[in-house]
Every structure is written in structure tokens, then in C-alpha cells.
Amino acid sequence: MTDPKLWTSETVAADLERAVHEHRLPPGTKLGEDDLAEAYGISRTIVRAALLALSHRHLVELKRNRGAFVAQPSVREAREVFEARSLLEPRTARSAAERMTDEELDLLRANIRDEHAALDAGEYGRALFLSGQFHVEIARIADQTTVEAFISELISRSSLIIALYWRRRAALCETQAHHALLDAFASRNGALAEQLMKSHLLDLVASLDLRNVSQPPTSLREALNR
Amino acid sequence: MTDPKLWTSETVAADLERAVHEHRLPPGTKLGEDDLAEAYGISRTIVRAALLALSHRHLVELKRNRGAFVAQPSVREAREVFEARSLLEPRTARSAAERMTDEELDLLRANIRDEHAALDAGEYGRALFLSGQFHVEIARIADQTTVEAFISELISRSSLIIALYWRRRAALCETQAHHALLDAFASRNGALAEQLMKSHLLDLVASLDLRNVSQPPTSLREALNR
């Protein structure tokens, strides 16, 4: 993290977002301004701008006079995030399938290959990140920058949701669904891609434990609105 | 603007967003940090945080070392915004119709009434703002906070798009569509509400002039990537 590189608020935010996405920074982690400033070798000014950006993406929660924490999405929020994804992603997958070039198809293939490699190497965080990038890449291929930005945010938030609510099951169901999507893309079958994405998202929520019991409030304080 | 009130970055951002939404701050307007700091009676620190927030909502464009400007969405971006809205809003209108209480119905009626009053008083900016709030309110009633946040951003961006690309026509087509939606809500007809919202959005884009000619690059500089 202490690269000789020149950090800006954008690069710091991206670096932190990736760390969150890869579960190196679990939900609830305190992100102290001084700590980060020292870690990156910059002043608190830049750190604050980065944290502000992440809070706007709902990846970080800012508590007045108490600091920044990696967000802990509620069960409610978890449902909403996947509800939003189900509105955006299936149609976007259809558009992508209809515009897909061979080069873009190769990019998606490479993504799945890298994810496999990461899994084999035991790098689960990296595999999770790549799995998310697959979805973002689809939005990019659909050539819808605006929708892509929304999906990108939702994907990152989904990573937090998975960290909190994932229940152990088969680990490879993910790549299976992505393989099926890839086939639909390869045959430029938009309707199929839309349907597969819809099912994929339903499978994802089904793999979560979103019962209302045992809400995350790690501390009693959280349970009582500070 | 020079209230004795206590301004925070959030309230300043909200105040600016409303000004943009009501077309009091047209696209391209320079938002100088010192000017704003003086206008609100605060330091540049707060102003910068507010501008950063607005830039994340794509309402303000930050140009390095040159300052903040009210965004000027391109034709491309305009299309994308309405594409995104068409993915989110019709389904959300359906959900809203199915959950609508009588009190919420009254809120929507009041909104339309206020919009009419604003139009009669010649307060076009306020009417435009209320017209947008109608859409946001629907998302709120659908009880989907996450989708609501996206729609809220898209509505504000739509206001910029209208400022740039609106072609004069019948002025009241807006309230007509909202009236029709209200009837669908009153009869809790989700399918109809979804269909009406879809048509409403199509009418909106149709009322814009999105031909690719004469793109906004006010200055030559803009045309050449700075």
C-alpha cells in the first residue's frame, strides 16, 4: 500500500473499494483518517475526499464526529440492492448480447479463466472481485455508461452483502452461471441472456441468509441508534 | 441564500441541487469556491465537500485546476439517462401502485396541485422541480430506498437535459401524464401504472431535440479535451 506512486482521492478511493470488494476490509472496519493518511503517505484532506466518495457509493458509513466505517448493509438494504440489480442487469445483458463483438467475448472468457485461476490459488477475494467485474463488463459492453455506473456500485455493495449474509454452500455455482451466460453471448441470443441473468440474480439472493433474525448490530450501541 | 442558518456540506449540496433543478443555475455555470463560500458564509472546505457530492451525482463537472461547473450532459448521456429511467421507473410505478395508501395518494394529488399553482404563477422552475418530485415520490412510495436514490439522481440530471435539449411545444403535456398516472394509482392498477410510466418516459424523450448536430462544446477548448 505504501507505493512511491502519486495518490489522488480517486485512486485512494478505488484502492479502498477494491480492498472492500475483495473482503480484505470486512464490514464494520474502522477507517481512521490518520491511519489511512499515514498508510498512503498523504494528508487527511485527500483521505477525507476519498472517504466521502465511498460514502456516496454506500460502501462506507460516515458517523458524525466518530469516523468512517466499512458499511454494514441491513437485510432490508440487501434485498433492495438485489431488487435494483434485477431491474437493471437482465435488460442490460440482453443489450450486451446484441452488440457483442468477438473481442469483447474474449474479454469475458479471460475474466472467467482468471476467476478459475484465482479460485485454484485460494485467492477467494480476488475471485469474488473478478466475479463482480464480469457483471460490470457486461454493462460496459452494452455501451450504457450511466447504467454501468449504477451496476458497478450495486456490485460493490453486493460484495458487502455477501460478506455479511453468505451461507456456505456449493462454491462454484457462480462460475457455472457465468459460463451459461457466456454461451448465450456467444450465440448473440439476447432473450436467453436476459433470462439467464434474471435466474442468476435470483440464485444469488437465494444463496443468502436474509432472515430478519440476528441483525448485524455488532455492538449494543449499534442496536440503539448510537 | 445568506440565511443565518447553519450550513453543512449536505444542506449546501441540496440547496445547489435544487437551484440546478429549478434552472436558476443553467448548465455550464461556473461555481467558484470563493464565491460560494462567501454566499453561504462558510469556508471553502464545506463548499468543496458539497461540490464533490454534486459531482458524484453528475450534476457538477469538476475540471482539474479549473473549477466546478454545472454539468452539460451530452446527447449521448441524455439518451442514457432516459434509458436508465425506462429500466427503473415503470416497474417502480407498478410496485408503488400496489402498495399505495390513501395518504400517499393525497400527497401525489397535492404535488400535482402545487405544480399547477406554480405554473399559473409563472414559476416555471418550481413547476419543473415539483414535476420531478412526483417521480421521486413514486419511488419512495414503492418503498425502495436504493432505487429511489438512483431515480432521484436521474431526475435531477433530466432537468439539466431539459434545460439543454427541450424543444418548445405544448407545455402541459407533463401534468396530463401525471394525472393519468394518478388515476392508475387511485385504482391500484399496477400494470396500467407501469404502462403509463413507460409511455410517459417515451413522450419525454420525444419532446427533446437529441439530434447529434451542434453539440454543446461552448468553447473550442471543450472540443479538444482541454
Added chain:
DNA sequence: GTTGCAGATATTGTATACAATTCTGTTCCG
């Protein structure tokens, strides 16, 4: 042993100082 308070410590919130960059207007030369 727990509770309550007080001072000390640490962390965030805001303002401001200074550096870096851009803009502007004038001068000088062709």
C-alpha cells in the same frame, strides 16, 4: 464491585495558509 465524575487523550470538523496552476491583460516585436 459497580457507578459517577473529571481530566487526559485521541479523533474528527472546520478554517486557513501556502503551493501549484490557470487566466488575463499588457508589452514588445515582427
Added chain:
DNA sequence: CGGAACAGAATTGTATACAATATCTGCAAC
């Protein structure tokens, strides 16, 4: 008269100082 070049002004970028607030520690009282 037109344009390059420069100096000064204005504006933004970053760091830091200080204020406000929250947290922690220790001691005393019950």
C-alpha cells in the same frame, strides 16, 4: 495590426493548525 511572451492576478490543490466532540483512564464514593 497581429501575435508571442511575460508578469501579475485570480483560482484551485494540498497540507496543516486549531477547535469541537467523543472516547478513555483513573480515582473516589456508594
